Amino acid sequence: MTDWACATLLFAQEIAPREIPWLAWFLWLLIGFFGIFPGVVAYMVWAERKVAARFQDRIGPNRVGPLGLLQPIADALKLITKEDIVPDAADPIVHLLAPVIILVSSFLVLAVIPFGVGLAPVNLPSGLLYLIAVSSFSALGVFLAGWSSRNKYALLGGMRAVAQLVSYEVPQVLSTIPVILFTGSLSLVSMVDRQYEFGWFVFSPPGFLAFVVMTIASIAEVNRTPFDLPEAESEIIAGYHTEYSGMRFGLFFLAEYLSVFAVSCLGTVLFLGGGLLPFPLNRLAEWMGTGDWPAIVVNIGMVSVFSIKVLGYVFLMFWVRVTLPRMRVDRMMNFAWKYLVPLSIGNIVIAAVWFEMVLRDPIKRMAQVEITGDEYIPPGIGVGLKGWIVTGALVIALFLTVLRVNRGSHASKIKEITESPIPLPSEAPALFARAR
Amino acid sequence: MIQSIFLLFSAIGLMAALGTVLSRNLVRAALWLVAFFFIIAVQFVLLEAEFLAAIQVLVYIGAVAILLLFGIMLTRNIQGDETTSASLNTKLIFGALGLALFAVLATAIVSHKGTPERPAWSKIQGRPDDEAGRDGVLTRKDTINNMAKTVGDEMMTRFVIPFEIAGLLLTVALVGAVALARQVGADEPIDRVRKAGFTRDDAPANGSPEGVAEAPGAVASPSH
Amino acid sequence: MHTVELPVSGSDIPLAWFLFFAAASFSIGLFGVLVRRNAIAVLMSIEIMLNAANINLIAFWRYVAPPPGEGINNGVMLALFVITIAAAEVAVGIALVLLAYRRWKAADVDRYDTLAG
Amino acid sequence: MVMLNYVFICFLMLGAVGFAVAPLILERLIAPRKRGRSKGETYECGVLTTGETWIRFRIQYFIYALLFVVFDIETVFLYPWAVSYVGLGGFALVEMVIFLVVLLIGLIYAWATDALKWV
Numbered sequence: 001m002t003d004w005a006c007a008t009l010l011f012a013q014e015i016a017p018r019e020i021p022w023l024a025w026f027l028w029l030l031i032g033f034f035g036i037f038p039g040v041v042a043y044m045v046w047a048e049r050k051v052a053a054r055f056q057d058r059i060g061p062n063r064v065g066p067l068g069l070l071q072p073i074a075d076a077l078k079l080i081t082k083e084d085i086v087p088d089a090a091d092p093i094v095h096l097l098a099p100v101i102i103l104v105s106s107f108l109v110l111a112v113i114p115f116g117v118g119l120a121p122v123n124l125p126s127g128l129l130y131l132i133a134v135s136s137f138s139a140l141g142v143f144l145a146g147w148s149s150r151n152k153y154a155l156l157g158g159m160r161a162v163a164q165l166v167s168y169e170v171p172q173v174l175s176t177i178p179v180i181l182f183t184g185s186l187s188l189v190s191m192v193d194r195q196y197e198f199g200w201f202v203f204s205p206p207g208f209l210a211f212v213v214m215t216i217a218s219i220a221e222v223n224r225t226p227f228d229l230p231e232a233e234s235e236i237i238a239g240y241h242t243e244y245s246g247m248r249f250g251l252f253f254l255a256e257y258l259s260v261f262a263v264s265c266l267g268t269v270l271f272l273g274g275g276l277l278p279f280p281l282n283r284l285a286e287w288m289g290t291g292d293w294p295a296i297v298v299n300i301g302m303v304s305v306f307s308i309k310v311l312g313y314v315f316l317m318f319w320v321r322v323t324l325p326r327m328r329v330d331r332m333m334n335f336a337w338k339y340l341v342p343l344s345i346g347n348i349v350i351a352a353v354w355f356e357m358v359l360r361d362p363i364k365r366m367a368q369v370e371i372t373g374d375e376y377i378p379p380g381i382g383v384g385l386k387g388w389i390v391t392g393a394l395v396i397a398l399f400l401t402v403l404r405v406n407r408g409s410h411a412s413k414i415k416e417i418t419e420s421p422i423p424l425p426s427e428a429p430a431l432f433a434r435a436r
Numbered sequence: 437m438i439q440s441i442f443l444l445f446s447a448i449g450l451m452a453a454l455g456t457v458l459s460r461n462l463v464r465a466a467l468w469l470v471a472f473f474f475i476i477a478v479q480f481v482l483l484e485a486e487f488l489a490a491i492q493v494l495v496y497i498g499a500v501a502i503l504l505l506f507g508i509m510l511t512r513n514i515q516g517d518e519t520t521s522a523s524l525n526t527k528l529i530f531g532a533l534g535l536a537l538f539a540v541l542a543t544a545i546v547s548h549k550g551t552p553e554r555p556a557w558s559k560i561q562g563r564p565d566d567e568a569g570r571d572g573v574l575t576r577k578d579t580i581n582n583m584a585k586t587v588g589d590e591m592m593t594r595f596v597i598p599f600e601i602a603g604l605l606l607t608v609a610l611v612g613a614v615a616l617a618r619q620v621g622a623d624e625p626i627d628r629v630r631k632a633g634f635t636r637d638d639a640p641a642n643g644s645p646e647g648v649a650e651a652p653g654a655v656a657s658p659s660h
Numbered sequence: 661m662h663t664v665e666l667p668v669s670g671s672d673i674p675l676a677w678f679l680f681f682a683a684a685s686f687s688i689g690l691f692g693v694l695v696r697r698n699a700i701a702v703l704m705s706i707e708i709m710l711n712a713a714n715i716n717l718i719a720f721w722r723y724v725a726p727p728p729g730e731g732i733n734n735g736v737m738l739a740l741f742v743i744t745i746a747a748a749e750v751a752v753g754i755a756l757v758l759l760a761y762r763r764w765k766a767a768d769v770d771r772y773d774t775l776a777g
Numbered sequence: 778m779v780m781l782n783y784v785f786i787c788f789l790m791l792g793a794v795g796f797a798v799a800p801l802i803l804e805r806l807i808a809p810r811k812r813g814r815s816k817g818e819t820y821e822c823g824v825l826t827t828g829e830t831w832i833r834f835r836i837q838y839f840i841y842a843l844l845f846v847v848f849d850i851e852t853v854f855l856y857p858w859a860v861s862y863v864g865l866g867g868f869a870l871v872e873m874v875i876f877l878v879v880l881l882i883g884l885i886y887a888w889a890t891d892a893l894k895w896v
Contacts, residue, residue: 029785030792038796080804083811094467100797107793111786121789122782126584129490129856136498140470143505147463159509162502163838166845169498173852180859186487186584247804251797330895333841337893341848341884345877348855352862352870363863409888442673446681453685453708457692462701469704472685476711479681481783482673483722488739491853495743499842499849500707500750506842507700507754511761527695534691541683545676554724560675564725576732587740588861590733591854592869598737599854602744603876609748610847610883614892616755617836617843744850751843758839 033121037110041257042072048318055322079250087149087243094148099244099251101141106258108134113265114189116275116302126186131266132173135221138259139165142240145252149243157239160229160329165221167333171340172217175210178351179270182207182359192274197366198359200273205391206351209399211271213344215316218263220336222256224317226324227332264313265306272309275302338406346398350391358387442482449475462508470501484563487583678719685712699757703750710746714739840892844884851880 046061046068053060061068086095112127114120124130139162146158179201180186183194201207220227229239241252268274327335452475455468473496480489550556564576579586591599685708692705721735858873887893 027788030788033789034792034796080800081808082804083809084801084804094463096801097467100794103797104790104793107796108786108789111789122785124486124782125582126487126490129487129494129584132852133490133493133498136494139502140497140505143502144463144467147505147509159506159838162506163841166499166502167841170845170848174848174855177855177859180856181862184585184860184863185582186856186860246808247800250800333895334893337841337844337884338888342881345881348859348877349870349874352873355862356867356870360863439673439677442677446677449681450684450688453688456704456708457688457695462698465701465704469707472708473711476715479678479715480718481780483678483718484780485718485722485736485739486783487857488718488736488743491740491743495747495846495849495853496707496711499846500747503750503754503839503842503846504700504704506839507703507757510758510836510839511700530691530694533694534687537690538683538687541686542680545679545683557679558674558676560723561672563722579733579736582860583736584857584860586733586861587736588857588859589864590731590737591857592861592865592872594731595737596872598741600872600875600879602741602854603851603879605745605748606847606850607879607883609752610843610880611886613751613755613843614840614883614887614890616752616759617840618890618892740853744853747846747850751846754839755843758836 029121033107033110037107037258037261038254041254041261042076044257044261044314045075045253046072047314048321051315051318052322055319076250079247079253082246084246084248087151089150090243091148091150094144095243096248098141098145098148099248099255101144102138102255103251103258105134105137105141106255106262108137109259109262110265112188113262113269114192114274115265115306116299119299119303120189123187123189127188128176128180128186128191131188132169132176135259135262136169138255139169145244146240149240151243154240154242157242161223161240164223164227164229164332164336167336168217168220168227168340171213171336171344172221174341174344174348175213175217176270177344177348178206178210178354181348181351181355184363188269192269192276195273196276198362200271200276200278202271204354204358205388205395206347206354207271209343209347209395210351211267213340213347214267214271215313217336217340218267219317219320220332222259222263224260225321226327228326229329229332260314260317261310264310264317267313268306268309272313275306277305339402342402342405343398346402347395350394350398353394354387354391357390358384438482445475445478445482449479463505466501466504466508469504470497473497473501484580485583487587675719675723678715678723682712682715682719685709685715699760700754703753703757707746707750710742714742717742837895840887844887844893847880847883851876 049071050060050068061071064070064074086092109131111121112124112131114123120127142161142165143158146154146156146161149155179191182198182201183191185191185194195201202211241249244252449472452468452471456465456472459465459468473492476496477489477492480486480492546558548557550559689705689708689712692708693702696702696705717735717739721733721739726732726734854876855873858869862869
């Protein structure tokens with residue numbers, strides 16, 4: 001049975017123990033799923049407008065309801081009462097299909113996130129792979145949106161967006177591999193479990209590098225500033241959703257914020273320990289010897305910790321958005337392929353080194369403890385320190401190498417351009433002919 | 437219950453395959469193909485190979501479909517309507533051929549005779565659960581419950597050579613495809629370049645910027 | 661984590677059904693290869709055929725016990741490599757189509773007839 | 778059992794489709810619908826559209842997609858390797874480093890030949 005179903009069933013049985021068919025449970029859970037997340041997202045939009053306004057010394061939404069709190073509802077009403085214009089030239093079926101695909105993809109991503117103990121909607125054995133797989137649907141949807149509008153700008157924006165999405169998906173995926181390596185499983189639930197034992201993964205040099213790469217790649221994956229080139233309004237109107245209006249545009253909007261939420265959850269689960277407190281604190285209950293707390297109490301705590309982390313992550317994205325200008329398209333692609341991909345590939349090897357130096361021994365001993373029942377002795381601080389020094393040096397060396405290679409190739413390009421002879425006027429017609 | 441689910445999804449899958457094959461618009465065909473890939477992933481789930489299902493979605497829908505769509509956009513038949521399509525007669529002949537192939541395969545499936553220890557295919561209903569493999573370590577149940585781990589173990593032990601060769605193949609494919617694609621860099625057809633009086637060697641390496649759509653201003657590319 | 665087992669299993673789909681599905685898709689793919697003129701459409705049809713083959717591999721892996729002493733996961737591994745090679749094939753195939761397209765100004769396989777006698 | 782998870786995901790998918798389609802239907806019912814000739818035209822900053830819309834694209838897009846496919850398949854090999862690394866140890870690391878180096882050669886080739894350059 002799914003984790004979520006299980007947990008809710010247990011909670012419910014504490015309140016009203018009776019037999020309920022699983023189909024009815026599923027429907028009930030779906031109501032939860034489609035009630036909570038869109039609500040969260042709606043208020044994320046409100047929060048973004050407020051935060052951006054504060055950064056720019058404005059007040060932000062303040063008319064609809066107290067503090068503008070009803071603004072999302074007003075926005076939704078506005079979008080729904082707008083006329084839905086489909087251009088005559090568009091391919092009607094695909095034009096409708098594209099936003100639906102994107103929205104479905106961003107909902108499905110949320111299905112494997114463990115929000116608390118037993119609070120992952122589903123706990124798949126290959127959860128992370130599933131997550132990556134469904135999130136790659138959105139590239140398809142973006143392309144179809146651009147193609148079906150039969151508008152040059154939309155098509156151009158769609159192509160650009162797909163090129164960007166696929167380029168940044170590579171470092172995003174590669175930077176999850178250290179986490180899998182540390183966990184030995186693809187299930188997001190066991191990733192959180194492993195972080196309960198060994199502390200957050202971000203607190204290790206390869207983990208930290210992976211976290212940084214992942215965050216940057218995630219911002220690009222959800223098309224936010226400084227990587228919002230697909231919808232660069234100064235160049236290509238609004239990119240792939242130029243020809244979308246009314247609620248169809250609203251679906252794109254909803255999907256975008258939903259995926260912002262989803263990647264924040266993913267980053268939190270993979271590197272920031274999900275709903276766990278930092279390392280010494282998460283064992284507090286155990287050390288105080290208060291025994292097992294009821295699941296409901298643990299979950300309230302975990303979900304609130306999780307929410308705080310996700311809010312922090314989302315706030316980081318808002319901050320980046322109001323601070324940085326949009327990148328140039330060639331630099332953006334270079335950044336993905338020439339900086340992030342080499343960094344994350346090198347990081348995989350460094351993660352293996354960290355695993356060998358620090359994690360292998362405790363994992364083996366813990367497995368033995370489970371069999372023999374002896375007392376588990378945590379490894380000495382020296383092992384961790386040695387690992388920190390070695391892998392930290394490796395990470396810095398990798399970073400400098402990548403930087404240097406890029407700088408070097410850049411410098412040689414500049415030299416080549418500045419030292420190449422300027423064509424004489426007599427060559428100009430030939431050059432022109434060549435250009436034609 | 438599970439049987440009707442299977443029949444439903446199979447029907448959708450066959451419809452999608454037919455759509456891929458028959459639709460004149462290439463992008464529509466690619467969309468049908470995506471649906472077909474998805475149905476294959478569903479079949480993998482029904483066969484309890486969920487790792488492969490995720491791989492299927494990741495590689496085929498996430499990557500191969502995108503590559504195919506880009507390929508369509510890079511060739512001129514973008515409106516999708518094929519310039520030439522087979523006549524009805526050829527279609528009928530090849531359709532009959534396809535049906536004949538199916539008939540042969542179906543007969544083979546139905547008439548497969550088993551041996552005492554290995555039953556005939558048409559008789560097999562249940563799935564074996566717990567026999568161990570060569571080393572006696574990995575049982576089928578292990579594989580089903582954690583296929584990623586099994587695949588990793590197998591890949592690092594029995595399938596090391598194919599694994600490295602696959603890496604080599606990928607690199608070769610990458611290098612080859614990049615080389616081929618870069619050769620097309622000059623946007624003009626080769627004939628035209630030759631006629632203009634210079635060979636490929638002194639043609640500009642990155643191709644002429646004209647006729648290449650990047651800035652919207654240059655969008656209406658001169659048609660050759 | 662709680663895990664409650666519910667008796668939902670796929671064990672009552674006969675093997676032959678999967679084989680029939682694979683055979684039907686394979687035939688459709690072959691029909692596509694023969695009937696389509698556009699090179700990219702031909703590539704798509706080839707993908708259909710490869711996927712049909714994969715279904716067969718996994719179905720046999722799941723339903724048929726291997727001879728004693730043989731690896732039980734050969735089907736899965738083979739399917740994985742088929743996926744890999746199919747993707748590589750599409751990459752190179754489309755690059756070739758692009759090159760041919762620039763050469764003959766058409767993506768139709770029937771136009772690539774320079775070598776025809 | 779794994780299957781029930783997927784049944785739930787199937788429900789989720791249907792639910793998401795419903796969630797997307799329901800507001801569209803609602804909009805159909807309550808939003809104004811006035812079609813005009815110029816309203817249905819393609820929007821390009823108010824200028825009438827000219828030429829073919831489905832333009833041909835630069836090869837650059839294809840090269841990125843190509844690299845992506847190759848690295849995506851690399852994922853297929855890296856994920857299982859990372860999962861089973863716990864039980865494998867040094868030999869597996871060497872294997873994977875060889876694999877990564879081989880793939881890096883492809884990336885370096887693309888880099889060196891300026892295939893990664895966005896012109």
